[in-house]
């Protein structure tokens with residue numbers, strides 16, 4: 001079976017006067033249905049790695065294949081399309097659009113991909129939110145929701161186009177322990193029951209220990 005995402009000596013150097021190495025020679029393979037933690041000290045390059053894996057940044061050396069496809073020759077349009085269909089993102093801060101309701105926020109990636117008719121998008125957004133315990137809050141705006149609820153909306157949004165891979169950057173980092181546990185349980189369930197692959201940066205070593213595998217980054221390298 002080929003890996004969902006595979007890198008070979010992935011490297012990202014910022015071309016400053018004194019070049020800054022964010023990620024160095026990272027070789028890894030992430031398979032379907034894996035729940036993977038990315039850990040490491042602050043500033044070690046965890047977010048930079050996630051950005052590369054998520055096609056939000058381009059490596060300066062090395063290769064990355066996603067769904068068996070080499071990302072290198074993809075133009076911006078293909079990268080955007082791959083992001084929309086293959087990847088879901090959850091960040092530490094929810095980045096929901098404040099003027100839209102929970103349901104509309106979840107519909108946005110579906111509208112961008114344009115595979116479903118509008119009524120189906122609306123229905124799917126409602127179902128996703130309900131499955132994450134937000135059935136009562138479909139028409140609320142982010143400022144009418146708690147932090148934990150907002151993050152669950154962000155998870156629902158990441159699932160909008162049913163991507164096989166969810167990338168999460170400290171998804172519970174700004175939540176209290178109860179909401180944190182809820183969001184963790186949702187991510188775990190996505191892997192165990194939903195067949196998704198989840199790669200999550202976390203500072204929480206207890207959480208990392210409950211995941212399938214840990215990729216530890218030190219100074220931009222696997223350590």
Ligand SMILES: Nc1ncnc2c1ncn2[C@@H]1O[C@H](COP(=O)(O)OP(=O)(O)OP(=O)(O)O)[C@@H](O)[C@H]1O
Nearest residue numbers: 014020021022040041042043044045046047048049
């Ligand atoms: N655009 C940039 N210009 C200069 N330095 C940068 C830039 N982006 C990131 N860095 C630096 O690169 C290093 C890696 O950053 P990154 O955010 O990937 O680390 P991290 O492990 O995710 O950190 P944290 O755990 O604190 O979120 C850090 O030292 C950061 O300050």
